[in-house]
Amino acid sequence: MPSGRPSLVGLLGLFFLLLIIVWLGVNFVKDPQEFINVFFVGLTRGAVYALIALGYTLVYGILQLINFAHGDVFALSGLIASSVLLSVFGVTTDSGAGLVIVAIAVALIVAMVLASTLNVTIEFVGYRRLRHAPRLAALITAIGMSFIVQNIALAIYDVDYQSIPRLIPNSSVLTIGEVALQWNKLFVLALTIPVLLALTWMVRETRHGKAMRATSQDRDASAMMGIDVNRTISFTFALAGSLAGAAGLLFLLYFTTMRYDTGFELGLIAFTAAVLGGIGNLTGAVLGGILIGLIQEFNEGLAWATPGGDWTRSIVFGILIAILVFRPSGLLGEQTPEGE
Amino acid sequence: MSTPETSTAVPVAAGDGDGAGGPILKVEGIHTYYGAIHAIKGVTLEVRKGEIVTLIGANGAGKSTTLRSINGLNRPREGRITFQGEDITNRPAHEVVAMGISQSPEGRRLFPRMSVLENLEMGAFQRTDRQNFGEDLDRVYDLFPRLAERKTQKAGTLSGGEQQMVAIGRALMARPKLLMLDEPSMGLAPIFVEKIFEIIVEINSQGTPILLVEQNALMALDVAKRGYVMETGQIAITDDADRLSENEQVKKAYLGIA
Incomplete structure (x- = not known):
């Protein structure tokens, strides 16, 4: 604080942070194994959020537009991936590893190609002509696009959940004491981290990225x-x-079930993650995603003095409002305004 | 086509003196709109090989819009623009750059969160001959030694004068066949203004024709071979630059000489 006198808001924030640290600390001391297990679950969930948040942040970075349809593109591509796995390859829990790997690879390609085509189409049809229109016009169009994509998913897949068998085993990769890291979590993390690194490199170094x-x-x-x-x-x-397509498949493989409106809430959560990290900032989106994932799992998984799952949404969206009010640039966002 | 009564057009015969040749850019009777506003009402001008041509006039006369019509950011509804004999009236901006017209825009418009070097790289974006990149970079650093010292600095943190150097250097990185400079002296300290005009002359002497838009009419007419005076979306007067400096109307309106 350059002024020397910290503000009331700053003090309150500090107080909250202290409270959270104490709460996490007590929980850790009471049951360290459970704490670390919950940490890994949160990390994995956060990685899925991060992948979706990256899409929000990329688009916001270039157009200063929140593409609300993004979450629904994610859900639709996840559902299509489920069709590829179930209807095209007919995978079951008994399928051999070879078939499962091929099926996942094909589903990944289909989901990614479909989602990127859909996203490009949304921009071309919905946003391009509104580029010089007031921001609100584009925002309303984005919400309209969200409903359209969601209802396309509803028309194709109906209201029922699409479930797939657990294809990535949740058996342990390694166990230290009673703390275990499972294959399905490792799978999600092993995919997200290289994606972030590749994306950052691409934006920083390549011709397309510089453009x-x-x-x-x-x-x-x-x-x-x-x-x-x-x-x-x-x-x-x-x-x-x-x-979004890759995230759709990952979500499906990890949680094994989704339906037409999965993208609505997940999209809002991922958007919160992007804002928390600093919208427009790639590393921020990943950091925000992982923080929100951790907050959610800590809240639902820890034992001592925990608000519990009923409060998750209030907490997550409370964070969104707090960030927008007190630190709109997010944790890693640029402090300088656009332009000069 | 606009040839108001005030015109004292005396076209200089092509090919006379210091390497000036046939027209490289021809703007013929263009009409350009900003939304519903009729901003350019029949502008005709040309730039010939090897010359500096200046477009002067008051704020809001349509100078920048004329440049935006040429570079494809604001397409004219009527009229024709040809560059090296090719019609570019409806070409998108990035293609116009690829054909050899580059610009240092009004207000510099650098990429503030990119380094000086990255800004210069963006200037060469359309170039396919990557092997000459280093050579051109050296040329820009020769013109502006200050930029070599600051190449890793974020462009947004430079002083106004330094930013103008980057803006001109960035436009040069495209190896333009025609360079358009929009208000290069705006907002600069007098010492920088002198320096920028010296550089403009130097770039031109290396063979690049320049279309110079300026509010500093005195300096602009001093370095230019020919000039156009714009008023409310039209060309009011066109003549040799030295004769424009002597023109009573121009003196009164733009040079602050009674």
């Missing part, structure tokens, strides 16, 4: 540099969509 950054900072100047702005924005939506 994306330039376009996000000044669209007209980018066009004057010879960057095809429309193509760059389409590329960004394709990238965000393919992440």
